[in-house]
Amino acid sequence: MANxxxxxxxxxxxxxxxxxxxxDELRPLSIKANVLKNAAGSxxxxxxxxxxxxxxxxxxxxxxxxxxxxxxxVIKCRYAMAPFSSLSDHGRSGPNRRAIEISKVTKEVFxxxxxxxEFPETAIELSIEILQSDxxxxxxxITTAAVALANAGIPMKDLVYSVSAGKIKDKIILDLNMIEDxxxxxxxxxxxxxxxxxxxLLQMDGELTRQEFNLGLETILEAxxxxxxxxxxxLIDVYE
Amino acid sequence: MNTxxxxxxxxxxxxxxxxxxxxxEDNKPYCTSMCVSSNSKIVPLExxxxxxxxxPVVGVVKEVKNSIVEVDLSHFLRAIIxxxxxxxxxxxxxxxxxxxxxQVEDKKTIILIFPRLLKYGMLLQVKAVKIPRIIGxxxxxxGQISSFTKSNIIIGYNGLIYIKGGDMAxxxxxxxKVAAEAHRPGLTESVKKLLERxxxxxxx
Numbered sequence: 001m002a003n004x005x006x007x008x009x010x011x012x013x014x015x016x017x018x019x020x021x022x023x024d025e026l027r028p029l030s031i032k033a034n035v036l037k038n039a040a041g042s043x044x045x046x047x048x049x050x051x052x053x054x055x056x057x058x059x060x061x062x063x064x065x066x067x068x069x070x071x072x073x074v075i076k077c078r079y080a081m082a083p084f085s086s087l088s089d090h091g092r093s094g095p096n097r098r099a100i101e102i103s104k105v106t107k108e109v110f111x112x113x114x115x116x117x118e119f120p121e122t123a124i125e126l127s128i129e130i131l132q133s134d135x136x137x138x139x140x141x142i143t144t145a146a147v148a149l150a151n152a153g154i155p156m157k158d159l160v161y162s163v164s165a166g167k168i169k170d171k172i173i174l175d176l177n178m179i180e181d182x183x184x185x186x187x188x189x190x191x192x193x194x195x196x197x198x199x200x201l202l203q204m205d206g207e208l209t210r211q212e213f214n215l216g217l218e219t220i221l222e223a224x225x226x227x228x229x230x231x232x233x234x235l236i237d238v239y240e
Numbered sequence: 241m242n243t244x245x246x247x248x249x250x251x252x253x254x255x256x257x258x259x260x261x262x263x264x265e266d267n268k269p270y271c272t273s274m275c276v277s278s279n280s281k282i283v284p285l286e287x288x289x290x291x292x293x294x295x296p297v298v299g300v301v302k303e304v305k306n307s308i309v310e311v312d313l314s315h316f317l318r319a320i321i322x323x324x325x326x327x328x329x330x331x332x333x334x335x336x337x338x339x340x341x342x343q344v345e346d347k348k349t350i351i352l353i354f355p356r357l358l359k360y361g362m363l364l365q366v367k368a369v370k371i372p373r374i375i376g377x378x379x380x381x382x383g384q385i386s387s388f389t390k391s392n393i394i395i396g397y398n399g400l401i402y403i404k405g406g407d408m409a410x411x412x413x414x415x416x417k418v419a420a421e422a423h424r425p426g427l428t429e430s431v432k433k434l435l436e437r438x439x440x441x442x443x444x
Contacts, residue, residue, distance in 0.1 A: 061316075113247075115272060119347075120346075120347055121348055122316045150247050152286065153284070153286030153287035153367075153369065154273070154288075155247070155272035155287070155288075156247040156273070157263060157272065158248035159246055159247050194248070232246050236244045239244060239285060239423050
């Protein structure tokens with residue numbers, strides 16, 4: 001946890017954020033699908049300074065066997081930060097508590113959209129590797145993984161996206177970077193199924209009033225249109 | 241006009257439905273995988289093979305037991321041949337076989353019939369969704385590749401292709417070209433050009 005006593009000023013005099021973005025502006029996002037030859041599907045995304053690689057394997061045999069579900073497939077999700085991905089240490093002794101938590105919530109997002117009933121007794125392996133991190137990596141991981149799953153031909157009901165909203169003083173901001181993530185008053189990553197508008201992930205750090213919460217969600221849903229468009233284009237570009 | 245659809249896109253026409261690549265919610269059909277919609281037809285671009293009765297497959301014998309032979313079809317479902325005392329074939333691990341799908345039990349096991357051993361050829365794996373394009377309308381594509389290269393080509397709907405004899409390298413490159421460009425129109429013609437060009441170079 002960042003030391004709040006040394007909290008930096010996160011908004012500039014002109015009302016913009018430290019990296020020059022407006023309050024409701026996304027960081028530049030680019031996604032490329034089908035980047036790994038040996039994976040069934042893959043995608044690479046650069047979202048601001050985040051660099052994320054996602055790969056999908058399967059459906060395949062479930063190992064260890066006790067995870068097997070006779071009625072449906074299981075998604076095995078592995079979120080990992082490369083040891084060189086950030087200023088702090090990562091990945092030196094296997095997954096840490098944070099990686100285990102993010103792997104779990106990511107798996108639960110995709111449990112809701114992948115047609116798992118079609119592949120009983122199998123596993124779909126989803127690996128998300130954060131090569132460079134600058135805040136919002138779980139959202140970037142989910143957004144990239146959705147593209148990788150579609151690229152693998154895994155049947156899904158929707159192409160999920162994820163992005164976070166937060167609060168600096170009384171202002172709602174979109175797509176927090178690392179410094180905002182550490183020092184803002186609230187951080188709320190959300191994953192959305194754009195077709196139905198269903199929330200598949202909603203976590204919150206800090207405090208938001210009901211109005212701020214609603215405004216945050218509205219900002220996320222608006223930005224989601226842009227993210228969905230980029231995801232769609234990444235998938236279409238494979239065939240052009 | 242060709243339109244590329246992604247998971248979650250609604251499918252407009254009833255006729256456009258491809259039964260393995262859509263789901264219905266509130267009486268509306270939606271795509272579940274990457275597809276291309278053209279002339280009121282939906283053709284999958286990505287996706288998995290869903291076995292149907294009578295479809296030919298190519299696989300490799302994985303295990304031989306007293307009553308069954310397990311076959312690796314490079315698929316998530318287990319495939320078996322049930323042995324019968326009248327069988328004349330003796331299977332060994334590693335044998336390449338061609339067979340037909342008899343049925344799929346509980347979405348878990350594919351039962352194969354009419355197995356035939358394939359010897360001295362090579363196996364090529366492509367995405368199963370590309371197989372219809374590799375076969376072509378009335379076998380035109382595979383027939384063309386086969387006649388130009390003089391190779392014997394046996395196609396499994398599971399994505400495994402057996403090639404024997406003739407110019408196997410040319411057959412492989414032609415098949416890979418079809419798999420890579422399956423969504424493009426005029427493919428039969430461009431593959432024909434490739435085959436003619438390559439054969440000309442070889443003859444010189």
